[in-house]
Amino acid sequence: MKPEEIFDLVVVGGGMGGLAAAALAQSRGLRTALLEAHTKLGGCAGFFARGPFTFDAGATALMGLGPGEPVGDLLRMLGVDFHATRTSSYRVHLPDRTLDIVADSTAFEAASATAFPGAIRAQRTFWRLQATVGEVLLRAAGRVPRFPPRDLADLAYDLRILGVSGLLAASTSALTVRDVLHLLGLGHDVTFRALIAMLLQDTAQAGPETVPFAQAAACLQAYRRGMSRPGGGMRSLAEGIGGRFAALGGDLRTGTLVDRVTPTSDGHFAVETRHRHRLIARRVAFNLPLDLAAALLGRDLDGLLRRRETRSRAVWSAFTGYLAVDRRAVPDDTPLFHQVLQDYQQPFHDGNNVLVSLSPPDDPGYGPPDARVITMSTHTPPGDWSGLDPSAYSARKADYRGRLLGALARALPDALGHVIHAEFASPRSFARYTRRSRGAVGGPPVSRWNSGPFAVGSDVLGPGLWVVGDSVFPGQGTMATVLSAIRLVERITGASWDEMRRALPHREGFPSSGLPPCRVAKTSENVKLSCCRLAIQPDKA
Numbered sequence: 001m002k003p004e005e006i007f008d009l010v011v012v013g014g015g016m017g018g019l020a021a022a023a024l025a026q027s028r029g030l031r032t033a034l035l036e037a038h039t040k041l042g043g044c045a046g047f048f049a050r051g052p053f054t055f056d057a058g059a060t061a062l063m064g065l066g067p068g069e070p071v072g073d074l075l076r077m078l079g080v081d082f083h084a085t086r087t088s089s090y091r092v093h094l095p096d097r098t099l100d101i102v103a104d105s106t107a108f109e110a111a112s113a114t115a116f117p118g119a120i121r122a123q124r125t126f127w128r129l130q131a132t133v134g135e136v137l138l139r140a141a142g143r144v145p146r147f148p149p150r151d152l153a154d155l156a157y158d159l160r161i162l163g164v165s166g167l168l169a170a171s172t173s174a175l176t177v178r179d180v181l182h183l184l185g186l187g188h189d190v191t192f193r194a195l196i197a198m199l200l201q202d203t204a205q206a207g208p209e210t211v212p213f214a215q216a217a218a219c220l221q222a223y224r225r226g227m228s229r230p231g232g233g234m235r236s237l238a239e240g241i242g243g244r245f246a247a248l249g250g251d252l253r254t255g256t257l258v259d260r261v262t263p264t265s266d267g268h269f270a271v272e273t274r275h276r277h278r279l280i281a282r283r284v285a286f287n288l289p290l291d292l293a294a295a296l297l298g299r300d301l302d303g304l305l306r307r308r309e310t311r312s313r314a315v316w317s318a319f320t321g322y323l324a325v326d327r328r329a330v331p332d333d334t335p336l337f338h339q340v341l342q343d344y345q346q347p348f349h350d351g352n353n354v355l356v357s358l359s360p361p362d363d364p365g366y367g368p369p370d371a372r373v374i375t376m377s378t379h380t381p382p383g384d385w386s387g388l389d390p391s392a393y394s395a396r397k398a399d400y401r402g403r404l405l406g407a408l409a410r411a412l413p414d415a416l417g418h419v420i421h422a423e424f425a426s427p428r429s430f431a432r433y434t435r436r437s438r439g440a441v442g443g444p445p446v447s448r449w450n451s452g453p454f455a456v457g458s459d460v461l462g463p464g465l466w467v468v469g470d471s472v473f474p475g476q477g478t479m480a481t482v483l484s485a486i487r488l489v490e491r492i493t494g495a496s497w498d499e500m501r502r503a504l505p506h507r508e509g510f511p512s513s514g515l516p517p518c519r520v521a522k523t524s525e526n527v528k529l530s531c532c533r534l535a536i537q538p539d540k541a
């Protein structure tokens with residue numbers, strides 16, 4: 001009888017964290033299998049097709065694609081053929097005004113002063129402090145901090161990459177955003193505070209009252225650096241990484257639900273699937289929230305594990321809309337992201353705060369050239385959607401559909417009259433497609449006690465077992481899950497991210513790998529690496 005193959009690593013779940021971990025591990029010479037329950041890859045950053053259209057199901061906004069940034073460097077390292085369109089601005093629609101967030105700081109401060117004509121000096125101080133703190137911390141994040149530190153060597157590394165400026169920036173986490181707004185005299189400015197609150201809801205899953213200033217500054221800096229939409233949609237990213245994983249020799253299995261993971265008598269793990277396949281692995285990485293990982297291991301969530309699960313648990317789900325509209329109803333040069341607040345007095349979720357993401361014009365990956373594809377989303381508590389009878393569920397869905405379409409009418413007034421396709425999804429859909437409990441997605445609300453050195457580490461389940469994705473450091477979002485994957489492979493292989501990046505084609509700061517040098521063309525809005533097949537192009541503005 002043929003002896004059973006022993007994998008160095010089996011990854012359970014093909015969301016962005018699992019994909020990045022599997023592909024990077026395989027590229028570092030570990031024999032790796034990736035098992036994804038769904039027929040499609042990507043999880044919360046996945047996609048689905050409807051007739052001629054392809055919709056991004058959850059995540060739409062990408063960051064960290066530039067040279068020296070984690071997602072961009074990972075894609076270049078794997079040789080993924082990928083391009084992205086950077087939005088000309090991120091347009092925020094408040095009930096009585098709009099603001100375009102642009103990368104140029106002078107232009108942004110001027111736009112902010114025009115949109116919020118009161119207390120201009122205090123606002124400028126807020127934005128400058130935010131940009132300084134946010135930039136330092138995002139740059140440190142790109143060097144993959146070893147949080148939570150396990151020993152003095154990790155601590156020394158973290159202190160080195162943070163440096164004095166990083167430590168000063170991190171020390172602002174002693175204050176919440178609300179504290180800083182009050183100190184600057186902006187605490188009672190309803191409109192300015194609403195702007196900050198709506199942006200933080202989408203990136204930190206919480207508001208100015210609880211999010212520490214340091215973490216908020218980094219979240220807000222992501223908007224200011226500029227966000228991109230993937231060319232060909234999230235599909236190209238998920239299938240691009242999955243395809244490279246398979247091409248590197250990885251064992252990629254979609255439609256493969258893992259039912260159980262048990263230790264074997266010889267110190268390995270048996271990974272059993274719903275269809276009675278069994279894989280033997282030296283290590284298993286769960287691209288899952290801790291409650292699902294513990295269930296596969298047959299473990300109770302108690303004691304320390306329970307406390308860590310609570311700290312890393314997502315509390316929000318999403319109500320989402322997927323529309324295709326006639327291209328003529330949407331100006332080609334409108335920003336690719338619009339975030340709409342309907343009412344200053346209502347909470348920043350449940351249809352009052354909606355993100356509208358547009359496909360770039362002329363991108364065949366989303367649909368035919370005469371249409372634009374739109375994904376809309378708003379936060380909603382998952383509990384509000386459970387236990388409803390069919391008619392109550394339909395009524396709630398119709399109500400939220402109306403709220404999303406109301407937001408669309410504010411962002412893109414002509415689009416509503418030119419809808420070709422529309423469908424909507426609730427937390428029940430997210431529960432079904434991602435398998436997350438009650439459809440709770442998007443990671444935990446950021447607080448002082450679950451971020452930075454206090455975040456949950458990837459080794460929380462014990463020897464040989466790992467967690468990757470938005471439940472562990474550094475948290476939610478596609479860039480964060482890629483960072484968690486890099487950290488995981490660092491820990492398994494002992495090679496640092498800097499060492500792994502040395503395999504990258506030559507660019508400033510990287511030694512040459514023998515490949516032809518990249519021609520780097522860079523303007524404030526445009527980064528192109530012509531040899532690496534990764535290009536970020538500006539949206540036509």
Ligand SMILES: Cc1cc2nc3c(=O)[nH]c(=O)nc-3n(C[C@H](O)[C@H](O)[C@H](O)COP(=O)(O)OP(=O)(O)OC[C@H]3O[C@@H](n4cnc5c(N)ncnc54)[C@H](O)[C@@H]3O)c2cc1C
Pocket residue numbers: 012013014015016017018035036037038041042043044045057058059060061062063256257258259287288292318320377433434435441442443468469470471475476477478479481
């Ligand atoms: C509506 C919405 C909008 C968002 N917008 C953005 C955005 O614009 N930008 C951004 O950066 N982030 C955004 N996010 C957050 C981001 O999508 C997530 O943080 C990230 O994609 C999570 O990835 P993950 O790898 O941790 O987990 P997941 O994406 O949840 O992947 C886990 C995978 O495991 C699979 N799985 C589950 N159980 C099993 C099993 N037993 N066996 C095998 N496979 C299994 C699931 O099918 C899934 O594919 C958004 C999220 C949502 C929900």
